[in-house]
Amino acid sequence: MPLMTRRGMLQTLSAGALVSVTPLAFANNAQITAARIWPSDLYTRMTLEASAAVPFKYFVLDNPRRLVVDMQGVSINEVMKSVPSKVLARDPYINQIRVGQFDQSTVRIVVDLKRNISPQVFSLLPVAEYKHRLVIDLFPAGQGSAPAVQAEEEDALMALLNDYSKGKVSKDGSTTVTAQTTIPKPEEARPKATPQNKSNINRKVVVVIDPGHGGEDPGAIGPNGLKEKNVVLAISRDLKKKLDAAGYKTHMTRNQDVFIPLGVRVATARKLQADLFISVHADAFTSPSARGTGVYALSTSGATSAQAKFLADSQNAADLIGGVKKVGNANVDRAILDMTQTATVRDSLVLGRHVLNALGNINKLHKGQVDQAGFAVLKAPDIPSILVETAFISNPEEERLLAGTAFRGKVADAISAGVKRYFAGGAVLAQR
Numbered sequence: 001m002p003l004m005t006r007r008g009m010l011q012t013l014s015a016g017a018l019v020s021v022t023p024l025a026f027a028n029n030a031q032i033t034a035a036r037i038w039p040s041d042l043y044t045r046m047t048l049e050a051s052a053a054v055p056f057k058y059f060v061l062d063n064p065r066r067l068v069v070d071m072q073g074v075s076i077n078e079v080m081k082s083v084p085s086k087v088l089a090r091d092p093y094i095n096q097i098r099v100g101q102f103d104q105s106t107v108r109i110v111v112d113l114k115r116n117i118s119p120q121v122f123s124l125l126p127v128a129e130y131k132h133r134l135v136i137d138l139f140p141a142g143q144g145s146a147p148a149v150q151a152e153e154e155d156a157l158m159a160l161l162n163d164y165s166k167g168k169v170s171k172d173g174s175t176t177v178t179a180q181t182t183i184p185k186p187e188e189a190r191p192k193a194t195p196q197n198k199s200n201i202n203r204k205v206v207v208v209i210d211p212g213h214g215g216e217d218p219g220a221i222g223p224n225g226l227k228e229k230n231v232v233l234a235i236s237r238d239l240k241k242k243l244d245a246a247g248y249k250t251h252m253t254r255n256q257d258v259f260i261p262l263g264v265r266v267a268t269a270r271k272l273q274a275d276l277f278i279s280v281h282a283d284a285f286t287s288p289s290a291r292g293t294g295v296y297a298l299s300t301s302g303a304t305s306a307q308a309k310f311l312a313d314s315q316n317a318a319d320l321i322g323g324v325k326k327v328g329n330a331n332v333d334r335a336i337l338d339m340t341q342t343a344t345v346r347d348s349l350v351l352g353r354h355v356l357n358a359l360g361n362i363n364k365l366h367k368g369q370v371d372q373a374g375f376a377v378l379k380a381p382d383i384p385s386i387l388v389e390t391a392f393i394s395n396p397e398e399e400r401l402l403a404g405t406a407f408r409g410k411v412a413d414a415i416s417a418g419v420k421r422y423f424a425g426g427a428v429l430a431q432r
């Protein structure tokens, strides 16, 4: 059943009504093999991993407010019994969880809620090392009901996540509501940022920093267990401090251990009218000897190397791993978009070279030039965007570097230096 239909039904039916969803592949003897809960201010996600697809029903009840999910064709086991103990006191949405065998073939999960939520329950097919997954996302319900203290940028992100869950955000970060008006014409898109340009006076340069992965998606994992999602968040926070100190206005696409879809990351940058977008990652390869720092830009016409294509494919898989229910189809003018994007990619390469040069002072470079491929997260048509692979987390020596604050600080310094040189070199600012 399509998402909108199901949501619409959920909203129109009275509390207690059953919403039934039957996956195509029905399996009777699914084993629940893992359960994870990812609390965040933005939304809380529960993931139940199973050996086969699990048909489910869910509904919301009041007094007290609770979400009930019935998993069919499964029996309670140790993994399911462990679910209540995985709820953290700091979870903004979940008060407690109860699990029981409802009837012979149904396990019932009752999620007692701290506040009104808008649930998204869906299945994900196996990918990489993940099996079939049942995902339960708890978004805050309604406007103005967000958790107590919320930063401005979290409000924007929350709104985008909400739009995204309704299929209103496309992969290039455009939204169905504003796509027609937010795509600049190529000739006026990128005027020179000079002191004479009145439109840019009194406006700080906006840099969006994008720590890769998060939540259910750990990114690459080093031989000693270091997780990419944690490393890149630490480096991104450091980079933010350094760019703030240098007078830039910065925003982070995530500042917690939370999964944010790629399209929402791009949409965040567009909504904030960013001048630059910098995605921070750590590389991995099957051979532990692969090493070095790399910088990547978008290619609209195929990858510049097989390695860059492999990397883009693996990074784009984030949405499959982290879980995305639906991607909207924005109605945009492709021709204008492509022309704008060509100019933007040119600027991205200039930015990338400055950052790569600076990074070359602190670590061996994987390659001497900025490589290009179809990275989904670099697809904002009007914002110069680069992806920095800080080092190879799969290389034991570089994993040790990435684990330490000294190297992280150097990476943040180098990226910051590259950004400064980019603007010092008469880079262009988008007209607002």
Ligand SMILES: [Zn+2]
Residues within 6 Å of the ligand: 212, 213, 219, 220, 228, 281, 282, 315
């Ligand atoms: Zn990554």
